Amino acid sequence: MKIDEVLASGAKPIVAILRGVETHEVVAIGEALVEAGIRLIEVPFNSPDPAGSIAALQAALGDRAAIGGGTVIGTDLAEALAGAGGTFMVSPNIDAAVIARSIELGMDVLPGFLTPTEAFAAIAAGARNLKVFPGSVLGAGYIKAIGDVLPKDCRLWAVGGVGPANLAEYRAAGVFGIGVGGSLYRPGDSAETVGAKARDLVAAWA
Template sequence: MKHHNLERLLESGVVAVVRKVDRDKVLSVIASLVKGGVTAIEVTMDSEDALSVISEAKEKYGDQAVIGAGTVLDGESAQLAIQAGAEFIFAPTLSEQTIKVANRYGKIVIPGVFTPTEILQAYEWGADLVKVFPASVLGPQFIKDLQGPLGHIPMMPTGGLTLDNVEGYMNAGAVAAGIGGSLLNKTYIKNAEWDKLTDLARQFVSKCKRT
């Protein structure tokens, strides 16, 4: 199951970071992203009612996208998210405890890393892939340079990725991209312009999808 979900997560190349969206709009946002072809939805743990949003999203859209939890800082939070139905655990930092909990329950775990040492450490601890964060500080060249010594470790840049720069990261060797603010357009969400959000999602998927 984990392998199948990992394939689904990587299918569109986009992991949408859904952070602090109004509770009354969050499921419409997720629906719009899924309609646009996004196959992985991350609900951050610092969002309102995050655990019930994960449960509801999985129930409604789990057959179309992998639903997971983000901003998971420790093993306890990982366990709560998994109990709520999260299929993957996305973290901004590297915590061995978080990785162990996810592995114990057979869930995908993607810890945040910033250096080659952290990338290798995360993988040795059992990470499925690593979240290079914040990617905009490092740039695509960082991903490219690591393909030689650490090319066996799948990398997902996150932080500061846009329609204009995301292709550079994918071409440098990234397996997917974590995309937040540039995908979750605040104006579209505020005005409930779901078709525009879906179209934006399609544009990101077209630049990130593995061919």
Template sequence: MILKQIEESGIIAIVRGHQPQDVELIIGALRDGGIRTIEITMDTPGVCEVIERAAKKFAGEMLIGAGTVLDPESARMALAAGARFIFSPSLNLETIRMTKRYGAISIPGVFTPTEMLTAFEHGADAVKIFPANVLGPAYIKAVRDPLPQIPVIPTGGVNEENLSAYIKSGAIAVGIGGALVRKTQKVDREYLEELTQKAARLVEKGRSARG
């Protein structure tokens, strides 16, 4: 069900390193642009409280997960705070087990077909191809040919220009960080309006790419 929501959303917006008081404003702006899945990274100040507040405030509207989760202990903390999925930059089998123990969606980071299959065989619901921009959309298509049963979510270097190519290559969704939610010292009305407009363009590109 949750993985289906991620696929329908098509875009996981990565919110990294913003101050706690700004995160909910950013999520609201992304929601207004049509994005429904948010990854709050574990290096966010006060991350567990931030996840808990966001999960409660946007319940029924947005799917809130945790990102840059490197170990099972961090996964457990994020899940206890209300994260619905765990996004990692690397493959840690114990993190997958912990995530599945709590009934959440596990999306570990992988790069090779061997890592993809290992993750999937140990319970991962999908895999995060990271960093995707090193090999590009052609690589996604190439690994999907022999491993079509494994849902892939390319992340790293995905932007407005290449989003469509990644979706057409067979990705169920993409993770987008700095190309969407750029870091800034001031989260003001102008920034939030720009964020909503950018989100809307990305959502439309994703829909068009799906045909």
């Protein structure tokens, strides 16, 4: 599934970032996330076996969730992501070649930016979902100011330091969605632990 397909089915715009996840555990964790209502799942490419984990998630959950890859900092990683069945690409930076190649491969793109210059560079490269990263450094007020000058069809996702405690603040600032990593999953967490945290996060969004 693609991001908009998942959102159209009623899922919240929350990306679970499973940095450090092991392939043997990823499907159980993914199942727990989907059961809790989080159906956008990202495996960063600095995890132990990212392509293997993405492929496993896609095979098990691809009809119920959008499976993507993060920390995609080169076109080679974009190609590996597409080859594993990923449907969206997330990066910590703006690289026009990576964005263009990912779009060419049929994936949604969610590149990371911090400044207006970077945001408009991402838009020029074809991105419409933009990841404010790290979102907590300059705060919700900064994100609102950025959003005021971007094209209306752009959607801001706050990633980095966003969770149940400050979610309302970021939503009030106009973020479309969020990405959550360490406060949702840390290496070694069980599927049950992740599921409980995911339910709390979905409840906070609602």
